[in-house]
Amino acid sequence: MSKSLQKQTTASGFILPSIHALPPFFTLQLHPPSQASQTAHWTRLILSYARHRRLFTLRLEDAEVPGGEWDEIFHNSRINRRLKPTHLAFLLSTMVEQGQAIWDPPKQNRVVLLHWRLPEEWAEVLHEWATSTGQLNTILTFYEITDPPIDSAMSGIPTSLLRRAISILSKTGRAQIIEGAEGGGVRFFAPSGKP
Amino acid sequence: MGSGPSTPKITAQDRAILDLKLQRDKIKQYQRRIQGILDREHEIAKTCLAQGHKDKALLALRRRKYQETVLSKTDGQLQTLEELVSTIEFSLVEQAVLHGLKQGNAVLAEIHKEMNIESVEKLLGETQDAIAYQREIDEMLSNVITNDDEEAVQQELLELQREAIAQEEPDVRVSLPTAPTEEPVHQPQEEVPAEREPERRPERVALEA
Numbered sequence: 317m318s319k320s321l322q323k324q325t326t327a328s329g330f331i332l333p334s335i336h337a338l339p340p341f342f343t344l345q346l347h348p349p350s351q352a353s354q355t356a357h358w359t360r361l362i363l364s365y366a367r368h369r370r371l372f373t374l375r376l377e378d379a380e381v382p383g384g385e386w387d388e389i390f391h392n393s394r395i396n397r398r399l400k401p402t403h404l405a406f407l408l409s410t411m412v413e414q415g416q417a418i419w420d421p422p423k424q425n426r427v428v429l430l431h432w433r434l435p436e437e438w439a440e441v442l443h444e445w446a447t448s449t450g451q452l453n454t455i456l457t458f459y460e461i462t463d464p465p466i467d468s469a470m471s472g473i474p475t476s477l478l479r480r481a482i483s484i485l486s487k488t489g490r491a492q493i494i495e496g497a498e499g500g501g502v503r504f505f506a507p508s509g510k511p
Numbered sequence: 512m513g514s515g516p517s518t519p520k521i522t523a524q525d526r527a528i529l530d531l532k533l534q535r536d537k538i539k540q541y542q543r544r545i546q547g548i549l550d551r552e553h554e555i556a557k558t559c560l561a562q563g564h565k566d567k568a569l570l571a572l573r574r575r576k577y578q579e580t581v582l583s584k585t586d587g588q589l590q591t592l593e594e595l596v597s598t599i600e601f602s603l604v605e606q607a608v609l610h611g612l613k614q615g616n617a618v619l620a621e622i623h624k625e626m627n628i629e630s631v632e633k634l635l636g637e638t639q640d641a642i643a644y645q646r647e648i649d650e651m652l653s654n655v656i657t658n659d660d661e662e663a664v665q666q667e668l669l670e671l672q673r674e675a676i677a678q679e680e681p682d683v684r685v686s687l688p689t690a691p692t693e694e695p696v697h698q699p700q701e702e703v704p705a706e707r708e709p710e711r712r713p714e715r716v717a718l719e720a
Contacts, residue, residue, distance in 0.1 A: 454600060455525055455528050455529050455532065456532070457529065457532045457533055457536050459533075459536040459539075459540070460532070460536065463539075486518070489518055491518075492518045492519075492521065494521050494525060494526065494529050496526065496529040496530050496533045497530055497533070498530075498533050498537070499533045499536065501529040501532065501533070503518075503525070505518060
């Protein structure tokens with residue numbers, strides 16, 4: 317009995333919380349305080365797993381169809397429990413309400429973009445990356461940023477999130493979007509230094 | 512905050528560079544696709560061989576070979592494009608350097624207007640004249656003082672000398688010994704110690720060797 321409550325590590329090196337080994341965790345609780353606690357645990361688990369594997373998108377079908385990226389946490393084979401799609405749908409809408417995710421594309425409720433890092437934080441990371449690689453004042457394409465030949469802090473970021481981060485930077489004069497004929501580009505600037 | 516755009520305007524040059532880079536990205540994406548096809552055909556060939564379909568495997572390998580040639584062609588195009596992008600960016604840097612030089616030159620020219628060679632020469636000449644004039648004055652003053660006081664100083668010196676001699680004369684007479692009246696006699700001294708020393712020296716020499 318105590319064995320199953322030890323912290324398990326997944327194949328990808330993620331340490332699962334001990335609550336993940338309890339069968340009730342995979343059943344949507346109806347008692348409001350229990351439900352609130354359970355939801356908090358699940359959202360925290362989802363966001364930290366996404367951060368660990370750099371997953372940006374969570375789809376309803378990740379609970380509907382096995383064998384996806386999220387199997388390590390949505391399916392616990394040791395206790396033979398799986399997160400139900402209805403439960404996931406509830407979690408998705410809760411996360412959107414709490415600002416931890418957004419529907420992406422908008423106006424649907426099957427796919428979210430996870431904010432395991434807020435757009436404002438992404439903006440800082442982005443500017444820091446541009447500064448440290450000596451790429452200020454040069455024109456970059458979105459593709460260069462999201463798919464660099466060598467993995468960087470920005471690899472894999474979805475374009476929509478990238479655009480949001482850039483628009484946050486442009487409000488403080490640290491970036492400028494340039495629309496090209498077949499794609500987007502951006503130019504970063506050093507902070508103007510005005511207090 | 513509302514003082515106008517703080518970022519520089521986007522010029523047609525900027526758009527051209529962006530489009531060039533977008534083209535480069537497209538080629539890179541195309542290359543990735545080709546690489547995917549290569550890998551897939553490789554897998555197909557392996558599976559066909561495992562199933563015993565040698566001819567199908569051969570076909571897959573031929574397709575793969577063709578894609579490889581396509582890939583190497585795009586490599587060449589990609590390199591050309593990347594060189595072009597790099598050249599443009601470098602020439603932008605050169606342009607910035609030139610601009611900096613121009614501005615520096617303009618500032619220097621402004622300073623030179625105020626500080627031209629003629630006025631500096633004039634200033635230096637005036638300074639030299641003033642220094643020379645001051646030297647003349649100093650000399651004149653020092654000459655005047657010397658002529659007046661030189662005689663007085665000489666007089667004082669003579670006075671001091673006379674006083675000194677007058678004080679010393681009574682003590683100067685030292686009692687000298689009387690001159691000898693008979694021949695001095697040489698007294699023989701002990702010569703043994705003198706003889707001993709040369710005996711010791713050879714001993715020392717032997718030891719040292």
